[in-house]
Amino acid sequence: xxxxxxxxxxxxxxxxxxxxxxxxxxxxxxxxxxxxxxxxxxxxxxxxxxxxxxxxxxxxxxxxxxx
Numbered sequence: 001x002x003x004x005x006x007x008x009x010x011x012x013x014x015x016x017x018x019x020x021x022x023x024x025x026x027x028x029x030x031x032x033x034x035x036x037x038x039x040x041x042x043x044x045x046x047x048x049x050x051x052x053x054x055x056x057x058x059x060x061x062x063x064x065x066x067x
Contacts, residue, residue, distance in 0.1 A: 039052060040052070042054055042055065044058040044060065044061065044063065044065065045063070045065060045066065046058065046061050046063040047060055047061040047063070049061065
């Protein structure tokens with residue numbers, strides 16, 4: 001086996017190992033935390049700014065929000 005072929009085979013083994021590791025890691029993450037995607041709107045109480053994420057301080061007017 002030539003040196004170039006040996007390096008190539010080593011690289012192939014490493015790539016397969018990385019892909020297998022990433023696959024296992026993704027599966028563990030999916031099982032650990034179920035995805036809760038919400039599309040509800042949050043409104044600023046002062047200026048009426050709408051967003052699809054919760055915010056403590058309004059990005060438009062800067063007022064703090066009451067829960």
